[in-house]
Amino acid sequence: MIVQIRGKLLDLDQSYAVVEVDSIAYEVMLPGYCVSSLSGSIGKEVTLCTMEYYEGTPGGGNLIPRLVGFNTRGERDFFAIYTGVKGMGIRKGLKSLAMPIETIAAAIENEDEKFLKSLPGVGPRLAQHIIAELSGKLVTFAMQGYSGGGEGKGIKADFTDYQIEALEILIAWGEKRNEAIELVQKTVQNHPDIKSSEELVPLIYKLKQGGEV
Incomplete structure (x- = not known):
């Protein structure tokens, strides 16, 4: 499994980045907040924590390997938990993460259904599922500056x-x-x-x- 990719950022779209590593260019799918954080990095070296998954129907023989990228390991860990919610999935999960991870995690911990419903692709029923399944499980992610093991800021540092x-x-x-x-x-x-x-x-x-x- 590819867990990290480091290289020159060649292109950046609304939902993916193209990263060149040793003359090979990789397309990496990104959540919205991550696209924003990379907006000034075209032509520069970037590092993304990644996860792999296969898109398609196993029985159809047309599985396509995909890479999903995040700024930190902590964000990747959050995504793995977040997309485990019934009705979420990888594509919908990426689309919905238009805000920083700690902001969304805090909303879940505070059971803020109104905020969750404002996220792209998250309707009332999915917002309820997210709260029901994840409330109480995202405390560390909700702390500002959580980075999955690195030095943080805000509550995690205090x-x-x-x-x-x-x-x-x-x-x-x-x-x-x-x-x-x-x-x-x-x-x-x-x-x-x-x-x-x-x-x-x-x-x-x-x-x-x-x-x-």
Whole structure:
């Protein structure tokens, strides 16, 4: 499987890029937000994290290999989860990603059906499926600057691993993302000596119930 491609960006369309690697040009399908991020890079060297899939009907003998590209490994990981939703698929998934990954992931975590319905190709029923199947599973992706292992910005940079784990627990238990973030931040500020989610979560709920922490 081809998981990364690095080369000169020869062409950029609304849905794909052409990348030259050692005199061979590869067509790489892209989500909309990725096309925007590459708009000033024609003629320059670019690196895309990629995934392969075959398009067509297996029984028909006309399977066509395709490459799909992303800016980071984290974006590729998100896409693999996102396209697992019933009724989504690769093509529809690419078309719908007109906004940055963290923005869409945050909307899913906040169960913002109105926002999801505004994405290209996502109607009311699919928006409901996305929320039902993925809410609570995209906390890390929803954090601004998530890069799948690289140095990030925003919440991922501010939160330690155990704080992120506590945040995931809160959201899995039904807390809204933004409210959970505030609870974690306030409790950690009051208890800077805490070093594990096991210690942090009970104190957060004590705070939420109006107790002193």
